[in-house]
Amino acid sequence: MCDIKLTLQNENKDLLMTITPVKGQPKANLKKLQTAFKLSAYSTFLLIDAAMELLLAEVAKGDESDEQKSTAGTGSIIANAVDASLKVTLAPESMSATLEFTAAYGGKTIENPAVIAILKENNITKGIIKENLINIVKEGRLLQGGKSISTEIAKGKMSKNGKDGYVKYLVDDPAERISCPKKLENGNVDMRELGNLIHVKAGKKLAQLIPPTDGIKGFDVTGTIIDAVSGETCFLEESEGSSFLDENNNILVAVIDGMPKYLENSVAVHKLLEIENIDVGTGNIRFDGSIYVQGNVCEGMQLSATEDIVIGGLVETASISAGGNISIAQGIIGRQVSEKNDLKNSTMLQADGDISAQFAQYVDIFCKKNLNITQYISHSQITVEGDLWVGNIANEKADGKIFGSRVLAGGSVHVGTLGSVCGAITNINFNYWFKIVEELRVIADEANHKIIRRLPRIYKLLQKAGKLDNENTKQINRITYALKQHLYLLGKLNKEWLEKGNNIDEHLNNFELAAYQSILSGVNIEVTNKNSTFKRDHQATQIKWFENKISIEPIVN
Template sequence: MGESPSNPSGLTFRLADDRKLKAIYVPAAEKASVNLGFLRHALVAGGFADLFIYDHALVELIKRYNAATQEFVYDVGEQRDGTYIIRNTPDNIEAYLTLTRPYGGKPVCPEQLHQALREQGVIYGVLTDEIETAIEAGEATDLLIARGIPPEQGTDAELVSLIPQARDRQPELQDNETVDYRDRGEISSVKAGDPLMRRIPPTPGKPGTNIMGKEVPAPPAKDLKFTPNLPGTTFAPDDPDLLIAAIDGQPVLVANGVMIEPVIKIKNVDLSSGNISFKGSVDISGDITPGMTVRATGDITVGGVVEGATLEAEGDIVVRGGIIGPGENRDPKGKSGQERALIRAKGNIEALFVENSLVEAGGMIQIAGFAMQSNLVAGTQVVVGQEGTTKGHIIGGSCQAVSRIQAVTLGSHAGVHTTVSVGVNPHVKEKLSTVKLKIAEAERELDELTKRLDYFASTPLKGSPEQINETRQAKDKLVTALSELKGERKRLEKRLEQASDALIRVERAVLSGVVISIGTKTLEVKDDMEGGITFRLEDDAIVASQ
């Protein structure tokens, strides 16, 4: 391989001492027709087909040839040896090889790679077979060629509740998908000395070995301590990891512990009592009159009727009578020109009936009689009605739950618009959309960085070592961030998978004007449907079965 044979075009190729492939033109008596096919044939004939040809060089050569009136020399390519890059992960647990094939030059040999690994301090976990396979293939991209042993993390500390029935007051779902409304449960209570929570200390992990042959300490297991000064509690005299009750009262699970709450008892909430805001649970034996507000960090129990009032609890809300709002439709926030009726609990909500009100529960909503022109939102399920009775109507308004809605009848014969939906947590759905947008943007940026690195690899003179290093670091950082975003997307999608198990169960009838939604699918009921009906999502469509 030195110089291509002469030809009538006056154009020849020669490999210079600096390994550049030069096109040499010496004017001939008459120019020949030169095109890309002619040039490629000339390169093969001269033994230069394996050399690296610069982008657009042959097209530029044709232009110069056609315009030339005197001799010229033009670089169209070069001879390149095979190259390699060995990259250690930041924790030196793995090493990866990127290998490029030669262009008319010398290929990379195994000895070069092994020597490079030694120079980088890699002496442990070298994968010889993978290196040989890469050499035989002539090229590789991010191929794992050395692997250490990652450390194993120990077991994190745990705080285990010893009061499993605390806050678990909703009736249990039976095997026949019915609810025993006679067993409503009671607010849990403890006596002084009762065990509340046990701390299980962390255990040590197992160290690993990196590819430098050095021991990698196991990451420390996370410790967990009880929150200090938990009201109404103390530690067992002979066991500092056991939290016990110091007084009689209601146990409430809080972050890293349990606290014992006293309960305030009131006859009625009206102008004579004023609004109630209490750090604990509130037991109201009578009624709550319009315009009043009751807030509690524990439970709220009402023996009578709640009329046009606001109740907010961090625990459960139980209304033995009904919940009555104004006689007009309400906006999504429960506001109107009259006194508002807003019932909101982080736990469960129980009531005899609900009318013209906004009811939001982090757990379950259970209504014995009916829900009329109200907005019901539950974090788990909504059950309206009692087994074996004709009560249990949801008429007008909206009803939303994550896993299940059960009622005796949906809608009314007057065709009142009634919306019932399960299978989607609106807060999780909104967050998932945001994460998906961030992933799309990260993938776009990653594609641009990858193309830039490929460009630098194919045209070394175009990128300085600093530019290449900065681009590679930016890519590595973006890969890590993208992995975390995809993990978050997977966790959120898993939380939305409840749609596949979510259902709406109606014991007697679904009347026209009802809109059924499961997950992202919607079904509008045009004609009355009689008999026990269950709506589920099957094959990405809402199916009604009896």
């Protein structure tokens, strides 16, 4: 058999295999070479691809050449000793560092100083995870040559922005309380039991200003500090019936007895009239302040307040108006009455704020803000400048019903089922802002024509007064003042309708009608001069204004 010898060269980094023919012995082959390498002390070295095959080829060439025939062997480098290696990878913005350990091929393994050196080399100084460093070195030494493992060895800390300042309300909101009747032990709800009236005495703390926080600074693994953004500053302000407790201006207290009302960044306290029922015994009520009716507003009665109206029962065939919100614990029941050969609803609600109730039937509603009806709207005329929600306000999706009614909306409409199975016409009109702008424009035009008709007379008066003596100065001033007032009024009216005109495009771009359960046949949708009538039932549907047309798309749950 030929002689196969393995020796180290080049500072013990290269493995030389030498094959020496032995006369009368079998020639070397690849299997013998591979066995000799595997059984040697150098089997962990990195074998060079095809190195043994090339060596055998050289040996074969020597056998064929007379000149090469000698006792000298043929040698070639077939493997290398490769030291274990470390590689660091930094995440974007240096917020973490990963160490990759590749095991040695017969070379030097990794010692702790090498780990420290590569950390310094990559400037990793903060957020180092010591346990992971120790473990990767231990596990890496047990790996088969050339195998790799990696682990996160340093982690930065993101900065934490400060929290915004806010107003913490210290009293309950009557409008919310009226929509949360008492839950009984058997699980039912007592719509008549609303608990105690929310009423505050002078000196009661109403709200507290919570300041913003500075936030917490962060760092990356190289030690660079990441600044934090402080929270936004909020403010608290005095309102009607409330003032600051002291010069710190951070606590608001009531200065009168009355009913609190949440405002943005404030709480107002309004004079409160509390009454059991509105009926023939009390007569019609008009009050400068807020009104709390414990029970019902009975048939034929009128109720008016400059602020909020809270009703613990129901409203039946009555007229109610409020300068603030109207909150009704139960429902609104009206009927159709004949007036000049036309059928009209007997009940009317008008509010400059929000309106909320359990249900509404045969009622005309004019709402300057948002309208929330929990169960259904039936055979009613609705005008709402804000959004209309028909369903439980605690749910993510509206689940109430609108049928046999006309709605003029300046915002979005959210409902469960729109329309009725009997095919009663239900009309949803999104032209509220068109209507308002046109009305304001007409008023401005009429004022404009009136002023133009008066101008010649005013100028004649000025000319006449100017030809008289100085004693007519007061008369001239009065005429001049009247002229300025007319022009100011005209400018104000024109400005108002032009500004409202900006709401038209904003409304068209942002409104939606969402019927989360179904839209039934007989429903008509109006937007600008476009109409869409549903002639068949649809499942959950969303309607928007897109590319100058009514867009109807299914709602995918």
